[in-house]
Amino acid sequence: xxxxxxxxxxxxxxxxxxxxxxxxxxxxxxxxxxxxxxxxxxxxxxxxxxxxxxxxxxxxxxxxxxxxxxxxxxxxxxxxxxxxxxxxxxxxxxxxxxxxxxxxxxxxxxxxxxxxxxxxxxxxxxxxxxxxxxxxxxxxxxxxxxxxxxxxxxxxxxxxxxxxxxxxxxxxxxxxxxxxxxxxxxxxx
Numbered sequence: 030x031x032x033x034x035x036x037x038x039x040x041x042x043x044x045x046x047x048x049x050x051x052x053x054x055x056x057x058x059x060x061x062x063x064x065x066x067x068x069x070x071x072x073x074x075x076x077x078x079x080x081x082x083x084x085x086x087x088x089x090x091x092x093x094x095x096x097x098x099x100x101x102x103x104x105x106x107x108x109x110x111x112x113x114x115x116x117x118x119x120x121x122x123x124x125x126x127x128x129x130x131x132x133x134x135x136x137x138x139x140x141x142x143x144x145x146x147x148x149x150x151x152x153x154x155x156x157x158x159x160x161x162x163x164x165x166x167x168x169x170x171x172x173x174x175x176x177x178x179x180x181x182x183x184x185x186x187x188x189x190x191x192x193x194x195x196x197x198x199x200x201x202x203x204x205x206x207x208x209x210x211x212x213x214x215x216x217x218x
Contacts, residue, residue: 030046030078031043031127031128032044032078032126032128033125033128034123034124036083036123039058040056041058043056044079044092046074049071049073049094050069051070051075051092052068052069053067053070053101054066054067055108063137066108068101068108070092070110072092073092074094075094077093079092080125082121082123083120083121083123084120088123089102089111089115089120090108091117100114100115102115142154149162195211195216202216
């Protein structure tokens with residue numbers, strides 16, 4: 030037995046009884062977004078049509094089997110099994126429609142995002158690059174043989190010197206500078 034219930038705000042609830050399991054699929058679609066979650070509960074084979082009640086943003090599904098009555102609480106995209114029976118006084122009953130399909134239509138695959146661009150910021154994923162104004166960051170997918178090229182002794186000696194930067198703006202400074210060339214901040218020796 031399969032049922033569908035529309036909870037409002039673009040949210041759809043699909044109930045399926047497979048053997049002694051109840052399968053709950055929550056789907057939500059809106060402009061530019063789709064969400065779907067599926068939960069399986071051991072409830073027993075249904076002996077009657079389930080009921081769906083709604084009160085204060087909480088939806089309660091009641092499933093009837095030969096051995097027990099099970100309540101499942103739905104809030105947003107989360108469904109949880111109720112340990113204690115809930116008081117449904119004043120809750121609104123929602124209509125269920127019986128469906129012939131085994132499960133809801135599958136979600137369509139999402140297309141990859143195009144390069145992100147906002148003002149003077151640009152971001153690409155393959156290879157990962159980010160540009161903001163005149164700053165640039167890149168993570169290359171270079172083979173290790175290219176990355177591990179030998180360096181000259183002069184380059185390695187220059188690299189061993191600690192680099193200094195302005196504490197105010199981050200501009201690189203040289204050893205003889207008394208003031209930052211970028212922001213004018215006095216530098217300590």
